[in-house]
Amino acid sequence: MGRGSLVGMPVQLFVTCLVNSLFPDVGKATVSLLEDAGYEVQFPLDQTCCGQPAYNGGFEGEARAQARQTVDVLDATEGPIVIPSGSCAAMVIDHAPELLWCDAEYREKAERVAKRTRELTQFLVEDAGFEVPAGDCRGCTTTYHASCHALRWLGVREQPKQLLDSAGFTRVELEGEDECCGFGGLFSIKAPEISAAMMSTKIDRIEASGADVVVGVDVSCLMHLGGGLRRRDSCVAVKHIAEILAGDRA
Amino acid sequence: MERDQFLGRVKAALRGAQLPDVEGPVDSPPVTFEDPVERFVEMATSVNADVVRIRSTADAVDHIPASAGRGRSIAWDGLDDYVPGIYDSLAAAGWERADATVGAGSWRVDHQRIGTATLGVTAVDVAIAATGSLVLAHGAGRPRSASLTVEHHVALLPVTRIVNSLEAAVAHVDWEGTSNVVAITGPSRTGDIESILTLGVHGPRHLTIVLID
Amino acid sequence: MTSFRDRVRDAFDEGVPVAIDRGARGHYEKRVQATAAFPQMEQMRDRARRIRADVIAHLDEHLATFAAAVEAHGGTAFFAADAAEANEYIVGLARTEGVSRAVKVKSMVTEEIELNPVLEAAGIEVVETDLGEFIVQLAGEKPSHIIAPVLHKDRYDVAELFAEKLGVEYSDDPSQLNDIARTHLREKFLTAEMGISGVNFAVAEDGSVVLVTNEGNGRLCTTAPRIHVAVMGMERLVRDRHDLAVMLEVLARSATGQGLSAYSNVVSGPRRPAEPDGPDQFHVVIVDNGRSATLGSAVAEILYCIRCGACLNACPVYRHLGGHAYGSVYPGPIGKVITPSLFGLEEWHELPAASSLCGACKEVCPVRIDIPKLLVELRRQSTDEMQPSIRRGLAVFAWLSTKPRLYRLATRVAALFGRMWSRDGWLRRIPFALRGWTGERDLPAPAKQTFSDWWRNRGT
Numbered sequence: 001m002g003r004g005s006l007v008g009m010p011v012q013l014f015v016t017c018l019v020n021s022l023f024p025d026v027g028k029a030t031v032s033l034l035e036d037a038g039y040e041v042q043f044p045l046d047q048t049c050c051g052q053p054a055y056n057g058g059f060e061g062e063a064r065a066q067a068r069q070t071v072d073v074l075d076a077t078e079g080p081i082v083i084p085s086g087s088c089a090a091m092v093i094d095h096a097p098e099l100l101w102c103d104a105e106y107r108e109k110a111e112r113v114a115k116r117t118r119e120l121t122q123f124l125v126e127d128a129g130f131e132v133p134a135g136d137c138r139g140c141t142t143t144y145h146a147s148c149h150a151l152r153w154l155g156v157r158e159q160p161k162q163l164l165d166s167a168g169f170t171r172v173e174l175e176g177e178d179e180c181c182g183f184g185g186l187f188s189i190k191a192p193e194i195s196a197a198m199m200s201t202k203i204d205r206i207e208a209s210g211a212d213v214v215v216g217v218d219v220s221c222l223m224h225l226g227g228g229l230r231r232r233d234s235c236v237a238v239k240h241i242a243e244i245l246a247g248d249r250a
Numbered sequence: 251m252e253r254d255q256f257l258g259r260v261k262a263a264l265r266g267a268q269l270p271d272v273e274g275p276v277d278s279p280p281v282t283f284e285d286p287v288e289r290f291v292e293m294a295t296s297v298n299a300d301v302v303r304i305r306s307t308a309d310a311v312d313h314i315p316a317s318a319g320r321g322r323s324i325a326w327d328g329l330d331d332y333v334p335g336i337y338d339s340l341a342a343a344g345w346e347r348a349d350a351t352v353g354a355g356s357w358r359v360d361h362q363r364i365g366t367a368t369l370g371v372t373a374v375d376v377a378i379a380a381t382g383s384l385v386l387a388h389g390a391g392r393p394r395s396a397s398l399t400v401e402h403h404v405a406l407l408p409v410t411r412i413v414n415s416l417e418a419a420v421a422h423v424d425w426e427g428t429s430n431v432v433a434i435t436g437p438s439r440t441g442d443i444e445s446i447l448t449l450g451v452h453g454p455r456h457l458t459i460v461l462i463d
Numbered sequence: 464m465t466s467f468r469d470r471v472r473d474a475f476d477e478g479v480p481v482a483i484d485r486g487a488r489g490h491y492e493k494r495v496q497a498t499a500a501f502p503q504m505e506q507m508r509d510r511a512r513r514i515r516a517d518v519i520a521h522l523d524e525h526l527a528t529f530a531a532a533v534e535a536h537g538g539t540a541f542f543a544a545d546a547a548e549a550n551e552y553i554v555g556l557a558r559t560e561g562v563s564r565a566v567k568v569k570s571m572v573t574e575e576i577e578l579n580p581v582l583e584a585a586g587i588e589v590v591e592t593d594l595g596e597f598i599v600q601l602a603g604e605k606p607s608h609i610i611a612p613v614l615h616k617d618r619y620d621v622a623e624l625f626a627e628k629l630g631v632e633y634s635d636d637p638s639q640l641n642d643i644a645r646t647h648l649r650e651k652f653l654t655a656e657m658g659i660s661g662v663n664f665a666v667a668e669d670g671s672v673v674l675v676t677n678e679g680n681g682r683l684c685t686t687a688p689r690i691h692v693a694v695m696g697m698e699r700l701v702r703d704r705h706d707l708a709v710m711l712e713v714l715a716r717s718a719t720g721q722g723l724s725a726y727s728n729v730v731s732g733p734r735r736p737a738e739p740d741g742p743d744q745f746h747v748v749i750v751d752n753g754r755s756a757t758l759g760s761a762v763a764e765i766l767y768c769i770r771c772g773a774c775l776n777a778c779p780v781y782r783h784l785g786g787h788a789y790g791s792v793y794p795g796p797i798g799k800v801i802t803p804s805l806f807g808l809e810e811w812h813e814l815p816a817a818s819s820l821c822g823a824c825k826e827v828c829p830v831r832i833d834i835p836k837l838l839v840e841l842r843r844q845s846t847d848e849m850q851p852s853i854r855r856g857l858a859v860f861a862w863l864s865t866k867p868r869l870y871r872l873a874t875r876v877a878a879l880f881g882r883m884w885s886r887d888g889w890l891r892r893i894p895f896a897l898r899g900w901t902g903e904r905d906l907p908a909p910a911k912q913t914f915s916d917w918w919r920n921r922g923t
Contacts, residue, residue, distance in 0.1 A: 017864075020914045021874050022907050027914035043918045046867035054857050056820055057849065058842025062861035069865045152822035180779045184819025186853070191817045193471050197783040198819070223907060253530060256542035256751065260523040260697070263759035269520055270764055274513035278506035293722065351739040354689070361653040361687060364740075381722035390737035394686045398679060399649075416723070417708045425669065425704065429536070429735050430686075433711075433727040438679040440641065441719075442595035442611065443618050444482065445489050448641040451594055452648065453679025453726065 010079040011039045011123075012116075014070075016088045016219070017049040023219050029246035030084045030120060036246075037130040046073045052091040055099065057186050067096040068106055074116075075109045080127065081117040084242050086150025086218045089119035094153055119150055121159040121217055121241055132167035132245050142244065143174040143211035145202070145225065147218035151178055160217055160241045167245055174214070175205050183224035199228045206236055213237040215244055281415035286379035290412045291461070293382030297436030298449060299457040307333045313460050315369060315402055317344035322367040324350045324400060327391030332373060332406040332462060345369055350393035370396035370454065374407040376422035380415045383435040384459065387428045394430060403437075403454040408462045464790060467813035474788040483607065483785040486614040491776040493720025494827060501716060511713045512830045514706045515767040518667075522758065525667040525700050526749065532670030536732030538745035540670075545752045546576035552748055553578060553659070553692055554585045560690055560744075562587055562656040566648075568674060568684045569593040570661025571609055571770055572696045572750055574792045575805070578659070589659075590651045592680040594644050601628045607786030609793065610718055610772040615785055648680075658684035658742065662695040663769070664710055665747070668703040671731035672747060675714060675724045682728050691730070691742040697749050698758075698766040710769060713829035717773040753805035761844075762837045765800045767830040774824035774834065780817060789814065796824035800837045808841060812848045815841035874913050881909030 011034055015027045034041045051066030070092065074081055083089040093114045100106040124130040142164055150156035157178070164171050182188065182198025202225060206214050212235070216222045219240055226238040283289040291301050302313050310333040317323075323345040329336050340347065348367045352360040372392070374384045384405050388394050397403045413419050416433070423431055438453025449455050465473075498504045518525055530540035543549035557565065565587055567573065579589045591600040595612030599605060601624055606612030613621070622635035631643050660681060662672040672693045674681035685691045701707050707729075715721040734741030757766060775781045775795030786794035791802040791811070799818060803811035815838045824834045846854065863870045 015914050021877065021909050024910045024912065024914035024917055028917065045915065045919070048864035048867060048870045049860065051861075051864075054861055056839060056842075057857060058839060058844070058846050059854075059857050059861070060843050062857055065861050066864045148819070148821035148823075152826055180819050180821035180823065182779070182819060184821070187817070187819045189853070191471065193475050194780055194783060194817060195819070197475065198779050201783070226907070251542050251544040251548060253527075253542050256544060256749075257523045257527055259751065259755045260526065260758065263755040264520070264523065266759050267763050268761050270516060272513060272516045272520055274509040275506060276510065276513065278503055278510060281503060297725075354743055357689060358654065365649070365653055383723055388738060388741070389735070391739070393739040394682065395740055398682050398686060416711060417705065420704050420708050425731075429730065429732050429738060430741060431729045432682060433723060435721070435723045435725050437725070439677045439725055440594045442593070442598070442613055443616075443621055443637045443640060445486050446618075446637045448638050451641060451645055451678035451680070452592065452652070452683050
């Protein structure tokens with residue numbers, strides 16, 4: 001059990017638009033983990049998209065509109081905000097306050113929200129002190145891909161690995177763990193050859209690692225790598241950290 | 251473009267500029283080593299310099315390479331302050347001391363003559379332990395060619411001239427008295443071809459540092 | 464000029480040399496080691512950033528100080544608004560002084576202003592002296608990396624080139640190739656009337672310029688010829704020697720993992736009266752060529768750059784693409800910002816788009832330039848270039864995001880269509896804009912039920 005069990009403290013889940021539409025199981029697993037850690041999970045229903053794709057694409061107006069919506073929804077809640085995505089967490093923590101800096105009404109809201117926001121593994125390891133209960137799939141070998149935003153904007157690298165290790169998973173290091181998988185949002189469409197080359201390099205390394213499953217904290221990377229592995233008819237599975245830790249309990 | 255007009259454009263650009271704030275430290279804790287001499291030897295060796303430590307200046311001559319026949323050398327003035335009798339020793343070892351002066355009118359001929367010298371001998375103004383570097387300030391009687399156009403550069407370095415870091419070294423150079431100062435870290439090198447290291451591209455192939463204790 | 468996309472395709476069709484990735488990665492690893500071995504590195508980077516930020520924020524004042532100091536030490540400072548003015552000055556000087564041969568140290572800014580062809584058209588032989596630059600000059604090619612020009616060639620390429628162009632016996636031993644170049648170029652150094660260099664740094668306090676090389680050609684080009692011309696981008700200043708020391712601490716470590724390069728040379732003016740060797744004339748050509756416009760723009764921070772190349776070595780795009788596909792004198796992450804900034808976003812908008820914003824560049828930059836942020840800024844200025852279908856899609860999606868109930872409805876509808884089009888829960892082909900995706904990989908189909916609907920039905 002984690003520190004949350006002492007108080008049944010509420011945490012707000014910002015599940016992200018990708019998880020909501022394409023990978024709801026990641027969301028369910030996240031809920032399961034947070035409840036295991038003793039928290040009461042709340043889900044502000046009016047959440048939509050944090051604005052990251054628009055922001056990265058240079059669509060400032062659109063990104064601001066989405067950031068405002070996100071900040072409004074989250075500021076009306078209390079407690080830690082947990083996001084099972086490194087890039088979306090980086091958006092809420094770093095880019096949204098910067099985007100909304102000039103907006104008198106939203107500047108402070110964005111800062112307040114940013115201060116409460118944590119990426120999932122950051123929250124579980126640093127804030128909750130969570131110990132993952134032992135479960136199934138301990139036989140399979142994992143390897144960790146360090147998503148860029150989680151790594152370089154939030155300093156998330158050891159936390160997911162710690163969680164995997166303490167949960168009893170066999171883990172091998174991935175060569176070039178910190179190299180970009182090549183997704184980059186619109187980049188994968190605008191520069192598909194480069195994106196594919198980067199993906200190919202990453203997949204070569206994943207296959208060479210001998211792992212059965214590659215684990216990450218960002219479904220965008222995992223979607224990209226998973227799609228590529230599937231095209232190669234690879235036996236390597238992709239799992240979000242929440243999914244693999246929650247296992248059958250989700 | 252006229253200077254004022256050019257600078258005016260820069261100034262105008264700065265007026266509307268969206269530059270980040272100037273922030274951050276102006277200083278940092280100094281680099282220090284328990285044994286700077288030891289560190290210097292370690293670092294200089296790691297960059298392919300030959301470092302020899304001598305207790306008596308008489309031993310210095312042992313480290314002057316033998317000249318194959320009548321070789322030419324370029325030696326700074328004033329070296330006998332570090333190693334008395336060094337000029338005689340050089341002559342005895344078969345080295346003819348070349349005139350390293352380049353005249354404005356005779357530069358082609360002078361370059362050819364200086365180019366035949368294969369050995370250069372210099373002093374060192376200050377040396378840097380952190381990187382194994384030698385700092386040389388050029389001037390009267392201190393030609394650049396002695397550490398540049400030759401095959402083998404021999405540097406005479408009293409141990410007391412070693413300081414910890416580059417920042418510390420700055421204070422030990424007479425900047426206003428020279429038009430040219432160089433920090434030398436090992437012999438000339440390149441990795442341009444397949445990142446394979448080769449020595450002696452456009453500078454000396456060999457660097458011998460004679461550490462005088 | 465071909466489009467960036469075409470150059471990328473060509474690069475992949477031809478097969479980007481493995482050497483690029485290996486070389487870049489090698490330098491990156493060395494930087495990691497050097498940083499680990501230098502406990503003060505992070506503090507030095509903070510100081511270096513501040514030093515550059517401060518100088519840029521008062522650039523006009525420091526340039527004035529610099530030019531006055533150059534002249535006080537017997538040199539000449541020339542201010543060139545653009546490439547044409549800079550080239551005109553240098554060619555004019557060469558003609559006046561009867562220069563028939565010029566030796567050059569590698570200089571990015573002289574490539575930017577395209578100095579060599581101008582000198583050659585005036586009948587002056589220009590000899591590049593960095594081994595890598597000498598090789599690309601012989602081969603009639605362009606360099607592929609800003610500090611390692613022939614990353615794209617191996618020893619056999621060089622061996623053949625030397626045998627063909629220099630009339631020497633074929634040898635692919637790197638040591639011997641080195642010696643061939645040494646001998647050949649030594650003759651050029653000693654007979655050239657003019658030496659042309661760039662600057663790694665210029666010091667405002669005393670009007671000196673700093674040349675950093677491993678080979679020694681920086682020293683020889685600025686010692687043997689009678690005239691030394693140093694060309695500098697106007698932003699390459701530091702205030703004084705103490706600031707210079709900090710910059711030198713981070714430069715070589717970031718570029719190649721060395722503590723210091725073999726030769727760090729501070730040149731202040733022509734030789735003094737009593738000095739036995741050195742040039743009789745010293746000219747500094749201070750170049751704007753779009754830098755003042757950059758200074759006034761939203762990407763002004765890019766002017767902090769000290770051209771170390773660390774960002775190239777860290778960049779996964781550069782490692783996969785090599786330097787040539789960028790089509791610019793400045794490749795890599797730095798190139799993606801400085802190229803459109805100096806030469807026009809209209810022509811170069813594809814460069815800022817060609818990044819996954821992974822941040823590896825930002826992580827290694829010795830002056831902590833936030834390149835991803837600058838790339839996003841450039842994308843803001845070029846949204847018109849984005850495909851209309853994507854722009855519309857993003858606009859619609861953003862609008863929907865501000866209408867939560869409609870958003871929930873729309874995601875339900877998408878889920879329905881996804882179920883209809885997918886096979887085994889994956890989409891193999893998506894038409895229209897997202898075609899680029901499914902060319903290379905499958906896309907998961909929308910889930911049968913959104914997380915939001917699951918949560919509501921959960922009833923807690």
